[in-house]
Amino acid sequence: MAIVELRNVSKRFRKGDETITPLDEISLEVQAGDFVSLMGPSGTGKSTLLNLVSGIDRPDSGTILVNGTEITRLSRGQLADWRAQNLGYIFQTHNLIPVLTAYENVELPTLLLKLTSDARQKRVELALEAVGLSDRANHYPRQLSGGQEQRVGIARAIVAHPQVVVADEPTGSLDSETSGQIQDLLKRLNRELNITMLMVTHDAGVAAIANRQLILNRGKFVESPSVAIRQESPDAGLCP
Amino acid sequence: MKVLNIVVSGFCLVLLGCAENDGKSQANSAKPAAASAFILAFEPADAVAVGVARENAENDQSIAVVGRIGGSEKPFVDGIAAFTIVDLKVQYCADEEGCPTPWDYCCHQDEVKTNIATVKIIDESGKLVSGDARELLGVKELSEVVVQGTAKRDAQGNLSLAASKVFVRAGK
Amino acid sequence: MLLPWEYGIRNLTRRPFRSGLTLAALSIVVLLIIVVVGFIRGLEVSLADSGDPDVVLIYSVTSGENIESSAIAARTPGLLTSSVAGTVNRFGVTFASPEIYLGTRIGNENGAVGLGLIRAVTETSPLVRRYVRLIEGKWPVRGEVIVGKLAAAKLGSDPGQLEIGKKLTFEGQDWTISGRFVAEGTAFESEIWCILADFQAATMRQDISLVALLLPPQGSSSELTLFCKERTDLELQAVRETDYYAALQQYYRPVRLLAWMVVLLVSGAGLFAGMNMMYGSVAGRIREIATLQTVGYRRRAILMSLVQEGVVLAAASSLLSGCIALTLLNGHAVRFTMGAFALRIDSFALTIGCGAGLFLGALGALPPAIKALRESVAASLKAI
Ligand SMILES: Nc1ncnc2c1ncn2[C@@H]1O[C@H](COP(=O)(O)OP(=O)(O)OP(=O)(O)O)[C@@H](O)[C@H]1O
Numbered sequence: 095m096a097i098v099e100l101r102n103v104s105k106r107f108r109k110g111d112e113t114i115t116p117l118d119e120i121s122l123e124v125q126a127g128d129f130v131s132l133m134g135p136s137g138t139g140k141s142t143l144l145n146l147v148s149g150i151d152r153p154d155s156g157t158i159l160v161n162g163t164e165i166t167r168l169s170r171g172q173l174a175d176w177r178a179q180n181l182g183y184i185f186q187t188h189n190l191i192p193v194l195t196a197y198e199n200v201e202l203p204t205l206l207l208k209l210t211s212d213a214r215q216k217r218v219e220l221a222l223e224a225v226g227l228s229d230r231a232n233h234y235p236r237q238l239s240g241g242q243e244q245r246v247g248i249a250r251a252i253v254a255h256p257q258v259v260v261a262d263e264p265t266g267s268l269d270s271e272t273s274g275q276i277q278d279l280l281k282r283l284n285r286e287l288n289i290t291m292l293m294v295t296h297d298a299g300v301a302a303i304a305n306r307q308l309i310l311n312r313g314k315f316v317e318s319p320s321v322a323i324r325q326e327s328p329d330a331g332l333c334p
Numbered sequence: 335m336k337v338l339n340i341v342v343s344g345f346c347l348v349l350l351g352c353a354e355n356d357g358k359s360q361a362n363s364a365k366p367a368a369a370s371a372f373i374l375a376f377e378p379a380d381a382v383a384v385g386v387a388r389e390n391a392e393n394d395q396s397i398a399v400v401g402r403i404g405g406s407e408k409p410f411v412d413g414i415a416a417f418t419i420v421d422l423k424v425q426y427c428a429d430e431e432g433c434p435t436p437w438d439y440c441c442h443q444d445e446v447k448t449n450i451a452t453v454k455i456i457d458e459s460g461k462l463v464s465g466d467a468r469e470l471l472g473v474k475e476l477s478e479v480v481v482q483g484t485a486k487r488d489a490q491g492n493l494s495l496a497a498s499k500v501f502v503r504a505g506k
Numbered sequence: 507m508l509l510p511w512e513y514g515i516r517n518l519t520r521r522p523f524r525s526g527l528t529l530a531a532l533s534i535v536v537l538l539i540i541v542v543v544g545f546i547r548g549l550e551v552s553l554a555d556s557g558d559p560d561v562v563l564i565y566s567v568t569s570g571e572n573i574e575s576s577a578i579a580a581r582t583p584g585l586l587t588s589s590v591a592g593t594v595n596r597f598g599v600t601f602a603s604p605e606i607y608l609g610t611r612i613g614n615e616n617g618a619v620g621l622g623l624i625r626a627v628t629e630t631s632p633l634v635r636r637y638v639r640l641i642e643g644k645w646p647v648r649g650e651v652i653v654g655k656l657a658a659a660k661l662g663s664d665p666g667q668l669e670i671g672k673k674l675t676f677e678g679q680d681w682t683i684s685g686r687f688v689a690e691g692t693a694f695e696s697e698i699w700c701i702l703a704d705f706q707a708a709t710m711r712q713d714i715s716l717v718a719l720l721l722p723p724q725g726s727s728s729e730l731t732l733f734c735k736e737r738t739d740l741e742l743q744a745v746r747e748t749d750y751y752a753a754l755q756q757y758y759r760p761v762r763l764l765a766w767m768v769v770l771l772v773s774g775a776g777l778f779a780g781m782n783m784m785y786g787s788v789a790g791r792i793r794e795i796a797t798l799q800t801v802g803y804r805r806r807a808i809l810m811s812l813v814q815e816g817v818v819l820a821a822a823s824s825l826l827s828g829c830i831a832l833t834l835l836n837g838h839a840v841r842f843t844m845g846a847f848a849l850r851i852d853s854f855a856l857t858i859g860c861g862a863g864l865f866l867g868a869l870g871a872l873p874p875a876i877k878a879l880r881e882s883v884a885a886s887l888k889a890i
Pocket residue numbers: 107108109114116134135136137138139140141142143885
């Protein structure tokens with residue numbers, strides 16, 4: 095079953111009297127449990143695509159269905175409520191709230207869910223444990239390293255148990271070792287929690303952890319011949 | 335605080351200049367004459383003007399005097415059926431001047447002094463009637479009335495009328 | 507769903523210096539508002555309380571609202587006593603107080619001169635002026651005066667110069683202070699009282715300004731009004747003292763209007779201070795606000811949180827100013843044309859001041875918050 099479905103989606107930007115069309119009538123289906131990576135030259139519309147899928151931006155035409163909901167029909171407020179329940183967003187620059195501790199940052203999305211305070215605490219602790227930061231719960235973002243901050247950001251994205259998580263260059267600003275940790279983490283989340291991942295990256299090595307690799311160029315998708323990669327990939331067995 | 339005081343007082347002077355311009359004449363709709371024991375149905379034929387009465391009336395003389403209610407800002411006495419009337423020949427402030435209280439004759443105060451009389455309504459036993467003359471007689475400021483009663487003049491020339499009956503002229 | 511309360515509070519401590527400056531600015535604004543409203547309240551109360559409902563003033567019909575310019579014959583009290591005896595005489599006592607009331611220049615022993623209010627009275631005056639009570643010294647005799655509690659404020663002089671035994675100079679004569687009085691917060695408290703005959707001699711006046719009459723309980727002023735109307739030649743009017751002060755209230759309406767305008771203007775300044783802080787605070791948080799929306803917070807929740815920040819700061823300011831006003835300024839005497847009165851920091855003034863403060867905090871946060879929330883989330887996420 096397709097959990098993310100884009101049908102003839104176009105997005106245009108107007109800069110003065112010039113119009114850019116990063117996404118031109120594109121269609122895409124992502125199956126539940128898939129780990130999709132998205133590569134492509136800078137400025138081709140990868141981030142724009144993630145924004146459309148997460149409902150923080152709207153297409154000029156076409157429809158987007160996520161987990162059976164036609165999100166292109168929702169109002170701004172409804173989209174916010176929908177995101178709280180269904181979608182996690184991992185930013186390149188983690189975007190943690192500086193005045194809140196790691197724990198409080200992770201807790202933020204759970205405050206939007208109907209949970210008892212015990213259940214909420216459990217979820218936050220589990221999410222922090224999943225990213226290996228239980229011992230840093232009471233640290234403020236400025237007291238954490240870049241990799242730790244990113245892990246808190248990931249914990250925040252998954253704490254509400256969303257079906258879909260989008261990640262925009264999650265390893266973009268990390269050194270290779272930290273990047274490796276984050277890749278392992280994302281892979282585990284995909285496999286163990288069965289979260290559908292949609293990840294943008296510029297790094298072919300990072301893209302390789304996905305079981306489906308897409309390249310966006312001139313407004314169209316090119317499916318990469320990923321058989322070889324699949325065979326290399328330890329997750330190959332999970333692929334449909 | 336002192337600075338504030340100065341500013342406040344200064345502006346006060348400016349503002350005072352333009353205050354007190356509103357308020358329209360309210361003497362337009364006459365109430366229906368109350369069916370009171372003090373009302374005369376017919377106008378007495380031999381009424382004299384206030385000015386004339388002040389000159390000629392004898393003390394305790396029975397007399398009918400015609401005049402217009404007014405002479406000050408508040409011509410009616412609160413709590414007692416009494417009011418002042420002014421000779422019809424004295425001009426009251428014209429409507430066009432926009433005076434909120436035209437019955438105070440503010441433009442002709444000098445003439446008022448020698449053409450005003452106080453009217454006190456008395457009952458059969460000769461006692462002052464308490465209450466409001468406006469309600470008792472259905473009159474208001476600038477109503478034209480003919481007052482029937484006894485005159486009283488003092489050494490200073492003030493004229494008082496102890497009235498048992500009043501005729502209220504129709505119209506304004 | 508709302509954002510946690512701590513988020514708003516901790517945001518205030520993010521830039522402590524800026525928050526501190528805004529706190530100071532808002533405090534000054536709230537304090538100013540409280541003071542101006544206290545001024546208005548003091549003025550209103552001193553006028554409203556000053557009228558004794560049972561006292562009728564008889565004074566010249568030509569002087570309008572201003573008793574100071576009234577001059578009536580000295581024989582007026584006698585005429586009143588004989589003509590409307592029922593109202594004026596009780597138990598063989600005449601409840602009539604002939605008085606001269608006058609504003610004049612008054613010097614003290616230091617040579618400092620101020621504008622003061624003189625009321626020349628007789629022995630019957632305390633019967634009529636029931637609120638006046640000596641708190642120190644004795645009733646004046648020839649060449650002596652008693653001074654009200656706020657007379658020093660009215661004169662703008664050192665209170666030490668208005669102690670018993672000190673000398674005052676006015677109308678070309680020296681007067682010794684023999685006592686001090688209070689009058690339950692009424693306008694009398696800013697006056698200086700002396701003996702009528704004494705003052706008439708000093709000023710070579712034969713007339714008086716007014717006669718104040720105390721009506722019997724449930725008495726009516728109708729007879730007095732009728733007397734004034736019948737004796738057209740005397741040109742008198744009878745006005746209840748409460749009505750007289752009500753008219754004065756009208757007379758001071760422009761002042762109160764102006765004071766309210768000051769409140770508005772000062773509030774405007776406060777609004778800008780609050781807005782300036784919130785604009786700065788929000789401008790540095792564009793990406794954070796977009797992140798909150800991405801997480802799933804509705805714009806209304808974020809707006810509430812930002813308003814909460816402004817209101818918390820304003821509440822702190824209001825508290826601070828309220829305390830300062832209550833402890834340092836309440837009862838402070840203010841000099842004014844018609845006398846002196848005390849600043850009244852009552853619950854009304856505090857409510858207006860603090861209410862305005864809170865309102866400013868909330869209102870100041872709105873435009874910056876709305877501006878930040880109108881941007882598209884996707885675009886705001888790119889902001890640095
Ligand atoms: N808000 C905007 N207004 C105008 N143009 C925009 C806006 N957002 C994106 N664009 C343009 O749309 C195109 C796609 O932008 P997008 O951010 O999706 O690129 P990207 O593929 O993510 O690039 P990169 O790899 O550098 O992150 C770019 O040409 C960009 O200039």
